[in-house]
Amino acid sequence: MNQQRIWSWMAALLTGAMVLAACGGAPPAQAPTPPPATPTTAAAATAAPATAATAAPAPTEAPAARPGRGEGDTLRILYWQAPTILNTHLAVGTKDVEASRLVLEPLAAIDPEGNFVPLLAEEIPTVENGGVAQDFTSITWKLRKDVQWSDGAPFTAADVVFTYNYCADPKTACTSVAAFRGIKSVEALDDYTVKITWQAANSYPYQVFTSARGAILQKAQFEKCVGEAASTAADCQAANLAPIGTGPYKVVEFKPGDVVIYEINELYRDPERPFFKRVELKGGGDAPSAARAVLQAGEVDWAWNLQVEAAVLQQLANQGGQGILVTYNTANVERLLINFTNPDPALGEERGQLSQPHPFLTDLNVRRALALAIDRKAIAEQLYGPAGYPTCTLLWYPPFAESVADIFKGCDQDIAEANRLLDEAGWTRGPDGVRVKDGRRLSLLFQTNVNTLRQKTQELIKANWAEIGVETELKSVDGSVFFGSDPGNPDNIGHFFADIQMYTTGATEPDPTSHLCGWISSAASQKENEWRGTNNMRWQNAEYDALCDQLRKELDPARRVEIARQMDALIVSDVAMIPLVARPRVAGASKDLKGYNPSGWDAELWDVANWYK
Amino acid sequence: MGRYILRRLVFAIPTLLGISVVIFAVLALAPGDPLAQFAADPSVPPEVRDQIRENLGLNDPWYIRYFKWLAALVRGDWGYSFTSRVPVLNLIVERLPRTLQVVGVAYLVSILIAIPIGIISAVRPYSLFDNLATTFAFIGFSVPTFFTGPLLIVIFSVRLNWLPFIYDTTLRVTDWETFTRQVRQMIMPVTVLALFQTGSLTRFVRAAMMENLPSDYARTARAKGLGERMVILRHVFRNSMIPVVTLLALGVPTIFTGAIVTEQIFRINGIGELLIKSIQTSDTPVVMAITFIFAVLVVMFNLIADVLYGILDPRIRYD
Numbered sequence: 001m002n003q004q005r006i007w008s009w010m011a012a013l014l015t016g017a018m019v020l021a022a023c024g025g026a027p028p029a030q031a032p033t034p035p036p037a038t039p040t041t042a043a044a045a046t047a048a049p050a051t052a053a054t055a056a057p058a059p060t061e062a063p064a065a066r067p068g069r070g071e072g073d074t075l076r077i078l079y080w081q082a083p084t085i086l087n088t089h090l091a092v093g094t095k096d097v098e099a100s101r102l103v104l105e106p107l108a109a110i111d112p113e114g115n116f117v118p119l120l121a122e123e124i125p126t127v128e129n130g131g132v133a134q135d136f137t138s139i140t141w142k143l144r145k146d147v148q149w150s151d152g153a154p155f156t157a158a159d160v161v162f163t164y165n166y167c168a169d170p171k172t173a174c175t176s177v178a179a180f181r182g183i184k185s186v187e188a189l190d191d192y193t194v195k196i197t198w199q200a201a202n203s204y205p206y207q208v209f210t211s212a213r214g215a216i217l218q219k220a221q222f223e224k225c226v227g228e229a230a231s232t233a234a235d236c237q238a239a240n241l242a243p244i245g246t247g248p249y250k251v252v253e254f255k256p257g258d259v260v261i262y263e264i265n266e267l268y269r270d271p272e273r274p275f276f277k278r279v280e281l282k283g284g285g286d287a288p289s290a291a292r293a294v295l296q297a298g299e300v301d302w303a304w305n306l307q308v309e310a311a312v313l314q315q316l317a318n319q320g321g322q323g324i325l326v327t328y329n330t331a332n333v334e335r336l337l338i339n340f341t342n343p344d345p346a347l348g349e350e351r352g353q354l355s356q357p358h359p360f361l362t363d364l365n366v367r368r369a370l371a372l373a374i375d376r377k378a379i380a381e382q383l384y385g386p387a388g389y390p391t392c393t394l395l396w397y398p399p400f401a402e403s404v405a406d407i408f409k410g411c412d413q414d415i416a417e418a419n420r421l422l423d424e425a426g427w428t429r430g431p432d433g434v435r436v437k438d439g440r441r442l443s444l445l446f447q448t449n450v451n452t453l454r455q456k457t458q459e460l461i462k463a464n465w466a467e468i469g470v471e472t473e474l475k476s477v478d479g480s481v482f483f484g485s486d487p488g489n490p491d492n493i494g495h496f497f498a499d500i501q502m503y504t505t506g507a508t509e510p511d512p513t514s515h516l517c518g519w520i521s522s523a524a525s526q527k528e529n530e531w532r533g534t535n536n537m538r539w540q541n542a543e544y545d546a547l548c549d550q551l552r553k554e555l556d557p558a559r560r561v562e563i564a565r566q567m568d569a570l571i572v573s574d575v576a577m578i579p580l581v582a583r584p585r586v587a588g589a590s591k592d593l594k595g596y597n598p599s600g601w602d603a604e605l606w607d608v609a610n611w612y613k
Numbered sequence: 614m615g616r617y618i619l620r621r622l623v624f625a626i627p628t629l630l631g632i633s634v635v636i637f638a639v640l641a642l643a644p645g646d647p648l649a650q651f652a653a654d655p656s657v658p659p660e661v662r663d664q665i666r667e668n669l670g671l672n673d674p675w676y677i678r679y680f681k682w683l684a685a686l687v688r689g690d691w692g693y694s695f696t697s698r699v700p701v702l703n704l705i706v707e708r709l710p711r712t713l714q715v716v717g718v719a720y721l722v723s724i725l726i727a728i729p730i731g732i733i734s735a736v737r738p739y740s741l742f743d744n745l746a747t748t749f750a751f752i753g754f755s756v757p758t759f760f761t762g763p764l765l766i767v768i769f770s771v772r773l774n775w776l777p778f779i780y781d782t783t784l785r786v787t788d789w790e791t792f793t794r795q796v797r798q799m800i801m802p803v804t805v806l807a808l809f810q811t812g813s814l815t816r817f818v819r820a821a822m823m824e825n826l827p828s829d830y831a832r833t834a835r836a837k838g839l840g841e842r843m844v845i846l847r848h849v850f851r852n853s854m855i856p857v858v859t860l861l862a863l864g865v866p867t868i869f870t871g872a873i874v875t876e877q878i879f880r881i882n883g884i885g886e887l888l889i890k891s892i893q894t895s896d897t898p899v900v901m902a903i904t905f906i907f908a909v910l911v912v913m914f915n916l917i918a919d920v921l922y923g924i925l926d927p928r929i930r931y932d
Contacts, residue, residue, distance in 0.1 A: 084696040084697040092647055092696045093650040094650070171668060176657075178661055228668075241697070241699060256707075257704070257882065258782055284882070297771050480895060482649075483650070492644070509656075532659035534658060534659070
């Protein structure tokens with residue numbers, strides 16, 4: 001990834017936002033300026049192997065222009081899902097992680113370009129500065145010495161080590177525990193140095209204590225909360241709702257499932273920040289009314305995740321005049337997953353097992369025809385609008401892709417070719433127009449969760465497939481069931497008792513390894529592993545497995561990008577998944593709010609200390 | 614009377630146990646997962662979610678979980694919420710005043726409106742007023758709150774900008790200014806709820822009055838020379854109240870459980886909002902607590918309604 005690419009990328013996003021705002025007769029959208037606070041530190045992150053980004057450019061705005069601490073009144077934030085707990089490690093949803101981020105901080109944040117920004121650390125450890133071991137088996141973080149907890153206690157390495165021990169106990173039931181896997185030890189070399197050692201070389205050594213799920217807990221507050229006490233002891237229950245943090249704000253009032261009130265943490269390390277005296281994070285309602293609140297009524301300054309159908313969102317943005325849409329990158333892609341095993345209920349216990357290959361989806365021609373018949377452009381434009389780009393690749397973000405035009409190359413709808421492929425595969429049209437081969441109809445069961453956008457997407461795809469003689473039965477399951485992990489639940493994505501399913505997922509960190517390696521053969525979701533394997537398509541591809549092994553071992557950043565691209569290309573060429581729409585996240589901001597820089601790799605509110613009016 | 618109440622209370626115990634078994638079974642048999650929100654998030658892989666299910670005790674068979682729940686309940690422990698890991702009772706206690714305030718006020722408002730409208734409609738049936746009231750009542754109970762709520766928001770918050778539509782639950786009424794703010798933010802939710810309830814209540818009052826107006830005792834009262842106003846208010850109205858009071862008493866438990874849709878629309882942190890969120894996130898302890906308390910209230914107010922019967926109508930005897 002080079003600087004040019006990032007900026008052409010960002011420019012594309014911003015132009016989109018401006019066009020939107022301009023349509024409504026609203027003043028031009030302000031570009032979210034990079035935080036002026038930490039220009040030097042971003043440069044330090046550039047040698048990070050996973051991101052390999054060049055230095056973040058100098059801030060576009062003179063730091064002197066922004067007002068100082070506490071000069072602003074109240075920042076009103078609206079989340080249509082209400083936070084229920086403020087201990088990041090016990091979070092049950094993104095909203096909890098976000099709400100706790102104003103208080104609890106990780107050692108380093110990740111900015112929208114994928115650069116690491118040190119928060120509680122002095123610098124980002126790299127191989128060059130000796131922070132990362134040559135063989136990638138350990139990483140050593142040097143902590144800032146001037147950080148205090150909001151109760152006045154000094155922040156030290158003991159707190160970092162404690163956070164690991166807290167989650168390392170399975171009885172604590174940390175939801176962030178995946179980041180702590182493969183760790184041999186976390187030790188404090190001295191009061192301000194922490195060394196993390198892995199059991200084996202780790203090509204992405206930044207997975208722990210960074211970004212949204214890496215918040216550090218205060219040892220003094222949570223010491224007695226390790227294990228079951230984390231949820232059952234009264235002190236710990238109180239601590240989970242009001243953690244002591246190092247962030248710009250501290251919690252003054254929290255009503256679980258409703259509202260959090262924050263006030264400035266007077267001991268925050270930057271004397272100039274934060275600008276707002278008070279933050280109100282209100283939860284509840286739904287996305288369309290949140291969009292209305294920020295865009296039309298101007299009742300709030302920031303609204304999270306405006307997952308609203310394009311036409312409605314566009315209309316609110318145009319008529320409102322109170323706020324603008326803010327789009328930012330993530331790794332998320334709405335995709336179709338293809339079942340490579342037979343979901344026929346007649347198979348009983350053998351249903352969906354690897355021993356039962358799918359009767360026709362194992363035929364590459366059929367899969368290719370299905371992919372070719374889909375009109376991604378129509379789906380993205382009509383349904384997603386500013387919140388989606390048509391894509392035929394999963395890795396649609398830098399450094400893997402250059403621009404949003406780039407990710408949609410050569411995957412225009414091609415009904416003729418799709419028909420030809422099916423003819424070639426021996427599927428002939430029956431009297432009702434549906435193709436038949438050896439007495440079997442080309443009929444699919446297509447499932448997803450209940451969500452207006454998804455149901456409309458299903459309808460469009462069903463119509464596309466009807467054109468090539470494929471019959472589609474649509475099924476939609478309630479979200480909490482569809483995404484549930486209960487082994488006795490036959491309707492979830494792990495069981496995948498359908499032919500095609502659709503949902504959005506993507507890497508949560510700039511490094512795509514854990515996401516890509518989730519689709520290897522051995523991760524197949526089966527009865528034996530209680531349908532918990534990440535590869536719920538049960539796709540078996542030896543070439544892909546070998547690439548994953550290579551990716552896990554490769555330490556050279558350029559080679560890693562190359563291998564990841566190959567894996568992505570293989571998924572697409574073998575049509576294991578059909579990527580549909582690349583999904584940036586869309587938030588709403590009031591017109592006079594400035595300084596925000598939401599990151600898809602971190603909590604949206606990661607730099608709230610820099611926000612001002 | 615005392616023995617009657619006691620007997621009814623004793624009979625309530627098996628009823629409540631039965632209700633709790635059914636609710637628990639329904640919840641347990643419905644698939645769901647407190648961490649479903651993280652499903653497509655690779656940083657929370659399925660085995661982590663499974664470990665957490667295990668820690669929350671969700672992997673036991675449902676009848677074992679039920680007995681554990683019941684045993685804890687007998688000791689006064691309602692369990693803790695999976696999503697916020699605080700005792701369930703804390704959550705309910707925090708939200709109950711809000712629900713009582715909004716839904717309770719709406720209930721009172723609708724009673725105060727419905728009774729006079731119902732009486733006048735009955736006294737002058739098929740008059741212009743009655744026709745208007747009837748139309749109004751039919752609109753009221755046939756238009757759902759999820760329609761009237763957003764409609765009021767679009768008119769009064771977005772277009773006219775008179776009223777806020779995000780309910781400020783941290784507002785404390787300390788002076789005149791905060792009081793007016795409280796009133797302003799309550800206007801829309803209370804209107805939505807009252808509109809809905811008033812409709813059906815008006816029809817009930819009207820029907821009860823119509824039934825009693827031509828009765829013998831009303832004619833006797835008139836024959837004795839009582840004024841029409843006296844006849845209607847002291848005689849006919851009092852007797853018409855018997856079915857209406859039952860209806861009102863049976864409606865009281867719904868005040869405690871809140872208004873699921875309206876609370877969601879206006880972001881009021883009431884019990885109804887808590888219930889629906891907890892069902893969506895499979896937060897069993899919270900759902901059990903709310904539904905069980907609701908069951909207790911329903912049983913209790915059934916009893917109260919029966920006792921009130923006796924007070925309003927001395928002809929009804931117990932034992």
